[in-house]
Amino acid sequence: MNLIQIAIPIQAEPEASIGLQEKIGFAMLTFGIVVLVIGATGLFNSIPLLYGLASIGMSVVGGFVVTAAQLRDKLPGIKNDGIMFSKLKRRGLAGWVLGVAFTGFYVLLYWYPAALTHVIHSVDTLSLLMRNKPADQWFLYGTFYTAAVIIMGIRTIAKYRNSKYQLYRTISVVTAQLLFAFIIPAMLIFFNSKEFYFHYFWPLKYDVLFPSTLKGLLASNSNLVVFMGFWSVAMTFVATPFLTYYLGKRWYCSWVCGCGGLAETVGDPFRQNSDKSLAAWKVERWMVHGVLVFVILTTSLLWINSAYQGEVLGEWSYTFSKAYGFYIGALFSGVAGVGFYPILGSRVWCRFGCPMAAYLGLLQRFFSKFRITTNGGQCISCGNCSTYCEMGIDVRAYAQRGEDIKRASCVGCGVCAEVCPRGVLKLENK
Amino acid sequence: MNVVVIGNGVAGVTFARQLRKSTDHQITVVSAESTHFYSRPALMYVYMGHMEKEHLKPYEDWFWAKNRIEILNDFAQRINLRKKHVVLANTAPLPYDVLVLATGSKPAFFNWPGQDLQGVQGFTTMQDLDRLEINTKSCRQAVIVGGGLIGIEVAEMLRSRGIEVSMLVREESYWNTVLPPDESTIVNAHIREHHVELQLNTELRQIVGDDSGRVRGVVTTDGKIIPCQLVVISTGVRPNIDLASSSGISVVRGISINNNFETSEQDIYAIGDCAQFPDGRVEQLWYTARHQGKHLAGNITGKVTPYEREPFYNSAKFFDIEYQTYGTVPADLAGIESATWKSENGRKFLRLTHQYNRVCGFNALGIRLRSEVCLKWIAEGASVEHVIEHLHQADFDQEFTAVVKNIRLHRSVA
Numbered sequence: 044m045n046l047i048q049i050a051i052p053i054q055a056e057p058e059a060s061i062g063l064q065e066k067i068g069f070a071m072l073t074f075g076i077v078v079l080v081i082g083a084t085g086l087f088n089s090i091p092l093l094y095g096l097a098s099i100g101m102s103v104v105g106g107f108v109v110t111a112a113q114l115r116d117k118l119p120g121i122k123n124d125g126i127m128f129s130k131l132k133r134r135g136l137a138g139w140v141l142g143v144a145f146t147g148f149y150v151l152l153y154w155y156p157a158a159l160t161h162v163i164h165s166v167d168t169l170s171l172l173m174r175n176k177p178a179d180q181w182f183l184y185g186t187f188y189t190a191a192v193i194i195m196g197i198r199t200i201a202k203y204r205n206s207k208y209q210l211y212r213t214i215s216v217v218t219a220q221l222l223f224a225f226i227i228p229a230m231l232i233f234f235n236s237k238e239f240y241f242h243y244f245w246p247l248k249y250d251v252l253f254p255s256t257l258k259g260l261l262a263s264n265s266n267l268v269v270f271m272g273f274w275s276v277a278m279t280f281v282a283t284p285f286l287t288y289y290l291g292k293r294w295y296c297s298w299v300c301g302c303g304g305l306a307e308t309v310g311d312p313f314r315q316n317s318d319k320s321l322a323a324w325k326v327e328r329w330m331v332h333g334v335l336v337f338v339i340l341t342t343s344l345l346w347i348n349s350a351y352q353g354e355v356l357g358e359w360s361y362t363f364s365k366a367y368g369f370y371i372g373a374l375f376s377g378v379a380g381v382g383f384y385p386i387l388g389s390r391v392w393c394r395f396g397c398p399m400a401a402y403l404g405l406l407q408r409f410f411s412k413f414r415i416t417t418n419g420g421q422c423i424s425c426g427n428c429s430t431y432c433e434m435g436i437d438v439r440a441y442a443q444r445g446e447d448i449k450r451a452s453c454v455g456c457g458v459c460a461e462v463c464p465r466g467v468l469k470l471e472n473k
Numbered sequence: 474m475n476v477v478v479i480g481n482g483v484a485g486v487t488f489a490r491q492l493r494k495s496t497d498h499q500i501t502v503v504s505a506e507s508t509h510f511y512s513r514p515a516l517m518y519v520y521m522g523h524m525e526k527e528h529l530k531p532y533e534d535w536f537w538a539k540n541r542i543e544i545l546n547d548f549a550q551r552i553n554l555r556k557k558h559v560v561l562a563n564t565a566p567l568p569y570d571v572l573v574l575a576t577g578s579k580p581a582f583f584n585w586p587g588q589d590l591q592g593v594q595g596f597t598t599m600q601d602l603d604r605l606e607i608n609t610k611s612c613r614q615a616v617i618v619g620g621g622l623i624g625i626e627v628a629e630m631l632r633s634r635g636i637e638v639s640m641l642v643r644e645e646s647y648w649n650t651v652l653p654p655d656e657s658t659i660v661n662a663h664i665r666e667h668h669v670e671l672q673l674n675t676e677l678r679q680i681v682g683d684d685s686g687r688v689r690g691v692v693t694t695d696g697k698i699i700p701c702q703l704v705v706i707s708t709g710v711r712p713n714i715d716l717a718s719s720s721g722i723s724v725v726r727g728i729s730i731n732n733n734f735e736t737s738e739q740d741i742y743a744i745g746d747c748a749q750f751p752d753g754r755v756e757q758l759w760y761t762a763r764h765q766g767k768h769l770a771g772n773i774t775g776k777v778t779p780y781e782r783e784p785f786y787n788s789a790k791f792f793d794i795e796y797q798t799y800g801t802v803p804a805d806l807a808g809i810e811s812a813t814w815k816s817e818n819g820r821k822f823l824r825l826t827h828q829y830n831r832v833c834g835f836n837a838l839g840i841r842l843r844s845e846v847c848l849k850w851i852a853e854g855a856s857v858e859h860v861i862e863h864l865h866q867a868d869f870d871q872e873f874t875a876v877v878k879n880i881r882l883h884r885s886v887a
């Protein structure tokens with residue numbers, strides 16, 4: 044039979060693959076954002092409820108629609124297909140644009156809140172309802188943050204739905220954000236108590252153990268506020284070492300913390316961008332422990348100062364803590380930490396700047412049962428684990444030698460174990 | 474001493490690293506395929522966009538200089554046994570005191586008509602990856618010839634780009650020369666669940682091209698015509714013995730070695746996929762290549778001990794279903810008893826094999842087992858009752874996901 048003569052039927056072109064539902068979802072999302080931006084001119088000041096629904100509400104619904112569409116027809120199991128080709132997720136133009144947009148938002152929030160005056164109206168109705176007072180820039184920020192964590196949290200759950208660990212962990216971290224960072228603080232304001240975030244402790248919320256703050260809380264005539272004082276001390280010095288001993292730092296970083304919540308949800312699409320090199324690890328160790336030392340020093344100095352009735356440091360300690368708040372609190376955790384997600388990966392702040400992570404990390408490294416164990420010689424050195432480690436740990440370096448992984452920075456998200464194609468990794472407390 | 478290694482795969486590199494740990498010898502690793510060592514089993518993830526080529530390197534680039542392992546990206550053409558040097562394509566001959574051949578394997582093609590057409594390829598090297606990228610630029614339909622582990626990986630890769638895939642498998646069920654019927658059937662169903670046209674009992678007769686020499690379809694042995702723009706041949710690999718045989722070193726199927734990895738020639742050793750032991754076996758796995766490299770380094774620096782085959786284990790992934798195997802679980806279970814369990818959705822499966830009530834192996838689909846515990850039970854010849862009762866000790870699934878804790882194995886009646 045002559046090869047050329049065999050007649051082969053020509054097949055029809057396959058149809059275009061981007062679904063209608065996905066398009067509608069994206070359209071709603073874009074519409075919401077456009078409305079939000081237009082509102083910055085003050086155009087919708089007279090219709091705050093409608094403005095809120097058409098902007099934030101529309102985006103939230105659009106987000107759901109997109110997620111649902113992307114999931115259809117996919118079997119459960121890790122699908123990281125095409126991530127390295129994505130302009131958004133792999134530092135392409137879209138990634139940079141998003142990074143600049145995030146950063147720009149933080150710059151406005153911290154330094155030019157006036158520019159947001161009219162946008163704030165989009166959450167006025169919600170604020171009145173929840174806190175019995177009009178919205179301010181921080182309530183706007185909290186609403187954005189919580190909405191983003193919820194929508195992207197649903198995406199995270201859908202993506203990792205083959206794993207119960209991911210399911211429980213994501214539900215926990217999203218719920219913590221919704222309750223401790225959004226609903227409870229608003230309720231406290233509603234009932235004219237002190238605004239308080241029960242899931243942030245020293246050294247992350249460094250000023251809570253400053254003498255002025257702590258003494259203020261404990262001296263209050265409200266039992267609830269006194270409780271806040273005790274809570275702060277107990278969480279830092281009792282609960283944290285105890286829980287970290289049994290569970291590793293993950294009980295906080297990837298199950299409770301709000302920064303962790305954002306990283307695990309909004310940040311998840313960018314986790315592969317964290318730097319895995321040994322050089323990056325060196326920088327990380329100096330920086331993150333440097334920040335911890337700084338917080339400890341500041342706090343200690345303030346207590347010494349307070350013991351000597353302010354004679355030692357005078358005004359200086361105040362300036363000191365103020366500077367810290369600005370550089371670390373605003374610049375680092377917000378602008379760089381979240382703004383650079385698309386470029387440096389989802390845990391920039393947690394990895395290089397968070398004093399709580401440093402404290403938990405030291406506990407985890409030296410006083411904890413937690414570790415990631417490796418399964419004999421089953422590792423094929425493929426590199427999926429290292430690539431998808433948001434903390435930039437070179438997991439493979441340990442796995443291919445059959446060694447347990449006991450690194451201070453590991454937040455126990457468990458994604459290395461999920462993406463491992465050979466079942467090599469397991470998070471264990473043993 | 475001057476040690477030269479040909480091949481920077483896992484066998485050659487493990488050998489070089491281990492040798493460096495305990496000696497000060499000059500070590501040079503020559504390879505034609507890539508400058509740096511990379512993980513061959515991970516090639517698929519680059520095509521699927523999970524990783525970039527850079528991620529495939531198990532060691533950062535500074536590692537080699539720091540450990541004084543010289544890497545040379547060149548092709549070894551011939552070994553001059555008398556002068557004790559290796560003739561390279563682009564650089565001056567490389568003298569050696571000890572030469573280690575770790576040349577790996579090559580895909581096996583079976584002289585089908587049309588196999589040299591454009592758009593016909595294998596999938597084992599970095600170059601194959603680049604070729605696949607080019608060959609799938611405007612490809613809507615592909616045919617994979619051969620089941621097996623590489624075939625199913627290529628099917629997953631192509632499906633991730635929305636290409637229609639037909640998979641021709643000679644046997645009546647996927648990889649049933651290795652998997653017992655239950656396991657093989659589960660994988661058949663899963664392959665089809667991923668919209669792959671799995672054609673069992675089907676072989677390739679010829680590949681058909683157009684006037685410009687590009688593939689445009691295949692004809693199967695039962696006369697069926699399947700249009701396609703890409704054909705991937707994955708009918709197995711054979712040891713790469715080109716360099717050894719052209720230099721006068723004894724070869725059979727692979728490079729002939731004794732149990733100390735010594736070839737027919739003084740000071741020349743062979744390890745990994747390319748080596749064939751006196752009992753005729755070739756071990757063509759990542760793990761065995763690593764063990765062999767490590768063992769040979771020990772032999773060269775210390776006391777020479779014969780290599781013994783480790784208790785067998787292996788793992789793979791069939792689309793979403795992970796597979797692990799330990800000990801003895803032959804495809805043909807005659808004379809071996811089993812206790813099995815299958816999940817309701819049919820995607821998880823566990824088999825424990827035993828003889829005379831002693832456990833001899835495990836097969837797991839969609840379940841992660843703890844390697845250490847399974848291998849210990851097999852080595853001890855633990856009783857079936859003991860293993861069933863303590864099965865939870867072999868749990869290696871993610872927290873809250875554990876399956877083995879709650880399952881009851883059904884013992885087959887012999």
Ligand SMILES: Cc1cc2nc3c(=O)[nH]c(=O)nc-3n(C[C@H](O)[C@H](O)[C@H](O)COP(=O)(O)OP(=O)(O)OC[C@H]3O[C@@H](n4cnc5c(N)ncnc54)[C@H](O)[C@@H]3O)c2cc1C
Pocket residue numbers: 423479480481482483484485503504505506507513514515516547548549550575576577578596597598623626713716744745746747757758759760762787788789
């Ligand atoms: C797609 C794919 C997936 C796989 N997945 C798995 C898996 O999941 N699990 C598993 O256990 N195994 C797997 N394997 C098999 C595994 O990769 C091999 O067993 C292993 O890589 C063998 O290592 P090696 O060092 O012996 O040879 P190789 O890795 O093949 O390295 C040999 C090197 O030598 C070079 N070379 C050969 N001749 C010359 C010469 N004359 N001059 C210069 N250089 C030369 C070659 O170019 C090559 O780079 C897979 C193989 C493939 C192809």
Ligand code: SF4
Pocket residue numbers: 421422423424425426427428429438439442443459462463464465466467468
């Ligand atoms: S993902 Fe698994 S197999 Fe791949 S390098 Fe990491 S531990 Fe090894």
